[in-house]
Each structure stands twice: as structure tokens, then as C-alpha cells.
Amino acid sequence: MRTLPNYEIFEAIPYKGSIAYVEDRHGNLVLIHEKEIVNEGFTHSLKVDGGYIYFVNSKHDRSADLYRYGKEVERLTDSMNDAKGDFIRPKVVSYDSNGLRIYALLYEKGDEDKGIVYIHGGPDWECVNSFNPEIQFFMERGFKVVCPNYRGSIGYGRKFNHLNDKDPGGGELLDVINSVKVLGVKKIAITGGSYGGYLTMTATTKFPDLWCSAVAVVPFVNWFTEKKLEREILQQYDEIKVGNDENLLRDRSPIFFIARIKTPLLLLAGENDPRCPAEETLQVVEELRKLGREVKYKIYKDEGHGFAKIENYVDSIKEAVEFISSHC
Template identity: 35%
Template sequence: MIRVKKKYSIEQFVNCESLIGVSISPDDGKILVGSNRSGVYNTYAFSRSGDKVEQLTSSDDNFIIPKGYFPDGRKFLFSSDQGGNEITHLYMQKEDGKQIDLTPGTEEKAEFHRWSLDENSFFYESNKRDPRYMDLYEMNIDTLEPTLLFTNKDGYYVAAISHDKKYVALHKPRTANNSDMFIYTKEDGVKHLSEHDGDVHYQPVAFDLDSNFLYFLTDEEHEFLYLKRLCLTSGMTEVVAKEDWGIVAARFSPTHKYLYYYVNHDGKTEVKVLETATGKAVEITDFPEGQISGLAISKSEKYMVFLVNRSTAPANLYVYEFESKTLNCLTNSLNPEIDENDLVHAKVVHFPSFDGLDIPAIYYEPHLEDGEKAPALIYVHGGPGGQWTVDFNPMIQYLVNHGYAVLAVNNRGSSGYGKTFFKAADLKHGDVDLADCIEGKTFLTETGKIDENRIGIIGGSYGGYMTLAALTFQPDAFNVGVNIFGVSNWERTLKSIPPWWEASRDLLYKKIGDPYTQTDYIRSISPLFHAENINKPLIVLQGANDPRVLQAESDDIVEKVKENGVPVEYIIFEDEGHGFTKRENQVTGFRAIREFLDRYL
């Protein structure tokens, strides 16, 4: 007998807990973590055993991300913006709950970098001198006075700081496919470390403990990023770790006993931990299935904490003890009202596009009766250059639970599949990448489980643009569109990017197009200038405080579609930015999307 799968409300899905920003207290006794269990992301302290949980902040409005305890183990650092405007400040919260804004400039954006090895300070970046560029500062934790360490006048990204504070490693993208690394010293200024020809990435990640080596990621003579190190005295380089897929990040434990790195393996995230001295892999027994994120190793280097989620369950918090090789899960983030067996496991699939190029995707197929055919959605990620991975997504599971199939397409131009695939849509956006998504319909119909006359397209940010591009440039390809803060007018968006994105301005122009010198082309790929073609129902969701995709982008396309006499629904969240972080707004938005799809698909 087949068990009937239960249907769940959007409130039940959104009431799953989401965790971010994990770190361990200096005495190993507590774990600091961000959670939205209150409906808004706040900071909590878990005892290492998980038997005690204390809420440390109580914001009703703003997204709070913990950055770690101060060395005394009582005060802690967190970052927060205002209503999603992305102008993040750094705050210190004392034992009595009093909060001090450490970067109080009205328009100052500050980003935490790391704590110093001597525990007398922390490093952070701020654009208070020039809103376009992030300078590097060191803040003394006793006086709370900052010292400027590096003045960034040329659009660098600060990548790493040596423990002796002598060196600062810098990263500078030339295009989305080509970047350089530099090293700064007070005595010699900025020195270029990566002279090369062609498209190659060089991205510094860390110095060794004695400031003899600079570790960096590169795709030199390889499709994927791998880890190398450069001897700062001899100039010689050597490979540290190379995989069949891309290494996307690498870090050391506090005193460099361990080196760990993340591998992006066909839409799944793997983490490998090495003993730095020997290069030997640390075998972790009973490692949980799923996507690993937020890994941190304690100051004592006895414990490791991390988050693991899978397609049918949100991230849970784990503690691993190296010596005893014991693993302990401290949370159960899935709403207890939901039976995980009722949810659908994501499948990594591949299908050929119009020109034979292999396109990866994540497929969610609803539970169906024999002979039943489901409506479906092509879901496009953000970016350009983003990637779908096999993670828990409450909105996707909600839609699938209510009978919709979802194919989350990693169209050409997505990251994670090598540099050739990544640059295959440059200056062709809304064209070849859209064609990949349309070919996803063939994959869906060939399963025999999908009604080919009921397929829609959905996406957020760049994916929202792709939704509008589909309805505009291929108006017969999809039956409905769901646009979540998507670009409708590239000319305006590219001219109005936030000032702190100045270092990436040329990168975006070379990938999408220059709004000043390629105006005709930019308008040709902007749905707003061709909106008369839209003849299918559309729903649009937008955050009023979005600094990346301005509200005008959604306002204008909605007005144009109304002029066509086409059904269009529009929801604006006054207290959100580029992404909806408040549980109440997620409920409202996700429910509206499903009701729209029920009505028109």
C-alpha cells in the first residue's frame, strides 16, 4: 500500500529554522550562531553539548549575523544593516546586552575580516573614506579605536592579512574570467604577483603562520580552481590540493594545525580537512549526508563546528571532537510538524541544450499517481554566474509538495562547472542562457510525468531577469512567469549599481555589456523596451530597500504589462532588500506565488 503524502502549509515550511554564522567561544564552552527561530535572524549561544540555548539579541526588524566572541568570551561581534539596505555596520554586544555601533558612519559599510592572532584587535574593511572602495582597518578591542592599514584607491579586494601584519594580499578581478593577485607592504607598497597572459584566475586566500607562504586559488592550465602556495622569498610555487572539481574556498584553523577546503562537486558541496604539517586527510567518521557550510575550528583546535543541510531538511548544527572522533548534532531544524518522508529528494540531472552542450540541473519531481502529469517550473538562479546546489529550499519544497515539478537549471554562465562553461554566456545574456532553460522543457516532458502545456518559469534577481526575458523574447515558450526582484532595464541597473560595487563595475560591464558605450545592445536585451510582447500572466515581488535591483525595475515592467491587458500581480515589501529575510514576508510572498500558479498554471 502506498502511503498518502501529506500536504503542508507555507507557514509550516517557513517555520523551519535557518542557521548562519557559526563560531566557538575561546573556552570551547559555547557555540555562537545566527538563527531565524524568532522570525528574524538573531544571535544565539548554544552550549557545546546542546542542552542549553540562550537568545542574545532580540531584533524585530534587522538581519543580525554573529561574527564571533571577543577574546574574553563574554562580549561578541555582529553585523547588521537596516531593512535590507546592505549598508552593514559592526556592533559589539556586552554582557549586559548593551550594543555599541563600532562603525557608526551613516553611509559607512563595514565588513568583518578576522581576529588578530595576538587577540588584541580585529581587522575589518570600511568604505567611510570613499564610498566606492573598502579600506582595511585594525580595531583595538580595548580602546575601540581603528587604525587605517591599507588605503584602497584602485579597486582591490582585501583577501588575506599575514599574522605578523607585515603583508596584505589583494585580489583584483579584470573580468569575470580573469583576475590578479598582489601583495602590499608599508615599505614597498603594492606589488603584482601574477603576471600572465589570457584568462586565468589568481585569488589569495591565506598566509601561513610564519608569513613565509601565500596560499591562493587558481585555474592556471586547468578548467577548475585548485589550491597552490607561493614562497614569498624564492617566488617558487607548488600545488597544495587539486581536485576533479573546483576548490571554492580554503582556510586554516586558528593556529594552522588544520587546513580545510570546500569542493563544488556537481552541485554538491564537499569539505576536506588536512593536517597542515603532513598534508594527511583527517578521516571523520559518520560524517552526515548533505551540504556542508559554516565550518569553524575552535581556538584550542579540539573541536570543529559546521552546518549540514540536505534537500529534504534545513541546516543542522554539528560539533566534532578531533581526539575522540565523536560527532554530535545539536539541533533539529526541520519543523516537527513536517514528516521528512513526505518531501522530495533533489536529483542532479544533465540534459543536452540546443547546440549539444551538457546542461546540469537539480530536479524535484512531486509524488504522482499512476498516469498523472504535473505542471512544472523552470527555476533560474541569481547572478549572473550563480549556481543551484542540492540544498533545502522551503519554497521549492512547498511548491513540489503541492504538485509542481521544479527543474532548477544551471544554464551556461553558471559557476561550478569550469571556466569554459562559466564564460559561455558572456555578452549573450537573455539569449543562449535562456535557450538552455527552454531546452529544460524537453527534459521535463521526456520524463513522461509532466504536462507540456503547463510549464512556467520562475527566478530571482538575475533569474527574475531571465523570467522577464523569456516572456518578452520567447513569449510562447512558457505559460506563466514569476519574477522575484528581477532586472527589467539593464541600462538603469548597470548605471545605478551600489557605490561599494565600484571594484566590480568593469567586470559586470564586460560580462553583460557597457550601458554607456553599448546602449543599443543593452536595450536589446532589456525586457522593458520590448514589454509589448508579454502575453502571459506574470507575478512580481520586490523589496523596497533593494540597492541592487531598484524598485523602479519592477514598477516599470508591471505598468507595461498592465498596458498589454495581461494578468499581472505585484507585491512590494517595504522592509526588505535584495532577498526576503523576514519570516512573515516569506509566508506572504511564497503563498502569493503558489496561489498565482494555482490560478494560471
């Protein structure tokens, strides 16, 4: 992946004597051919066949569908069955975080009095302009939502992508915390999945007074057990990305600071998760119960890292939206 003056190339393919490519513009992955923008949103999986470019695209108001481009863009599938709604397009904002410029996607109508910090997973990923029903439901409940591309995210060059190496839950957490600046409201909830679930748990233990509610989806909370129980290839990744400094890993493991949590907390996990085992969620439940605290959690049977069954996916969104809405 090479870096342009402002943006990164996400994907490229030869087409009609030139190159068609997807350019990452702060999470808006646009298809470009002969210097013209062909399509916006989250564009990926380019293939050329029969004189057409075929690609998958999603954006704020439409779930992923198959498209093709020749002289114009044609949508070939309809994943939403013509469903329509007042879906809000995110805008790109930025803020200072300890001297570093951080970019984020902000969803707002303009009259919200409460907000949500929505943390992407990875950490080698980013906030993208794709259809996110959970965010849209949060907005219907009167929340504005910010999704920060904290240090370690992709889309901003190799140096930025490695700024969180050997510093899990450190500078990247401050980038998440500082994203509340762009919300400008007093009541703020926090949620995220996978690595975003880890940062959600870290935020509730390191900054316990900041949140009115929190939902951690398929999180991990203990670097020692996470590295022991996760899939082997992820163990290798963590050795490189996170390291094995035991003092650091303890300080950055939320499980050792559960007593600090003050906000209402919901945890959602998959029974057979190979990345963030359900045992990580159960550690939190056990510790909170030892402290005499109430905790709500749900472990979805026969699910892995995320919820593949549509009924579980829908239920997880309902659980998160209802929980945050009822506590903020």
C-alpha cells in the same frame, strides 16, 4: 578555487595534520576529510576550534544548522524545531544545450503532469542541495521542478563561469529554455529571483508561448536603468561582465518587449532593493497597464534584495505558489 578532474574545491581548512575541504559535486557541497565524505548537502563556513571542525549545513530536508565534526558529525542547533515532512531530494540530470552539456537539479516524485523551471540568481551562483521550502511546496501542488546550472554558473570551472560574459540573456537563456527537456510535461511555469528574475522576464518575452505562468522575484528588466540605479560596486561588475554595447543591451532588456508577454505574470520586489531596484518592477507594471493588460505585483515595504522579515518571506512563497498553481 582550483579545479579537480570532476569537481571544484569550494572551501578548505587545515585539520589534524591534513586538509578538510568542501567539494562541489553538482550543487551537493560535501565535506571531505582524509578521503572520506563527512557530510552532504550545502556545507560552508568551516572553522576549527578545540579539536572540532564547525560548519553550517543545509540539505533538502533540513534548514541551515550549526554542526561540528570530531570523530562523528553532531548537530548543535535545530532551526526547524523538529519539524518533519516528506521532503524530496533532488537528483542530478544533464541535457544538451546547443552543443554544451548542462547539469541541473531535478525534483520529482514521478507522477507529475506539470512542471516548473526554477532559475537561480547570481549569475555567479548555482543550484544547491539545500532546504528550499518553495520548491517543496510546488511539489505538494503536483509540479516537478528543474533548476538548471546555466552557463555562467559556478561549480564547473572558470571557463564555464565566463561563458556568459558580454552575452546577458543569450546562451544562458537557451540553457534555461532547454531545461524543459528533462521535465517531459506540457504545462510549464517559470520562476526565479534576482538574476533569475531577469531571466524569467527575458524568457516570457523571448519565448512567450512556452509558459502557463511566471513569477519574477526581485527582478530587473532594463539594463540601462539597472546599471544607472544599482549600487556602485554592481555597476563596476556589470561593466566587466555585461559591457556597454547599447544595441545588445537593448535587445536583452525585457522592458522593450513587454508587449510579447502572453502568460499570467506576478512580480515581487523589495521597496529598498539596492541591487534590483523596485523601479524595475514598476516599469513592467506601467508598460502592461498601457497595453490594457492585467498584472499582479507586490512591493514589500522596508525590504531590500530579498525578504529578510520572516512574515514577508513566508508571504512571498505563498504568493508565488498560489499564483502558479492557479494558472497551470
